[in-house]
Amino acid sequence: MRVISQNIISSFTATLCLGLIGLLFAPLLPAQEYPADLARGKAVYQRNCQACHGVGGWGDGPDAQALKVAPANFHRFPSFLKSDEELLRTIEHGVVFSPMHAWRGQLTDGEMQDVVAYIRLLAQQGR
Ligand code: HEC
Incomplete structure (x- = not known):
């Protein structure tokens, strides 16, 4: 039981980290110039x-x-x-x-x- 909940917590942390990394690099993605001019x-x-x-x-x-x-x-x-x-x-x-x-x-x-x-x-x- 303990192991399972630790797994859940660590996968949660991993997802959170990926999300934060994504946010960090978001400004580097090619800019979409919306709304159109x-x-x-x-x-x-x-x-x-x-x-x-x-x-x-x-x-x-x-x-x-x-x-x-x-x-x-x-x-x-x-x-x-x-x-x-x-x-x-x-x-x-x-x-x-x-x-x-x-x-x-x-x-x-x-x-x-x-x-x-x-x-x-x-x-x-x-x-
Ligand atoms: C020399 C003439 C010519 C010029 C200049 C031209 N086109 Fe076209 N265009 C065509 C032809 C011919 C077709 C149709 C090809 C076919 O029947 O599949 C076409 C097709 C298209 C299509 C596809 C439409 C569809 O229903 O799939 C788009 C979008 C398009 N042109 C946009 C443009 C844009 C934007 C420009 C200017 C930046 C431009 N065209 C300049 C001749 C031209």
Whole structure:
């Protein structure tokens, strides 16, 4: 009986220690820049994405017609239903065999998160 309760106490102490160590190192984890900065997202979008995806995100930007693969229309269900992480992954790594190239290296993590937030905003707006 004694042994068991000692075990419980020591595992409790171990958990507590791990927790404290976690707290200690938390500031070193990569910063998530939340809440998203929509103004910056908009600026990033206008500079890099609008020519293909269009002002309203309907996939009808001036460069879209010349493309073999049409830019995504963010209002369509297949885009609308994707999670932020999925969209972020696409922006980060691009889409193979399409004009949508990877933006990693050209945009920072924060800029990519902000532009996803801006795309979400566009997708909620009508024409
Ligand atoms: C040269 C044109 C072009 C530019 C510039 C461009 N895209 Fe795209 N994008 C595409 C095309 C084409 C697709 C669709 C590929 C496909 O059909 O799978 C796409 C797909 C996407 C998707 C996936 C949507 C989905 O439903 O899976 C996201 C998100 C996206 N683009 C975001 C961006 C962002 C953010 C930028 C600017 C930083 C950007 N794109 C710039 C052409 C472009």
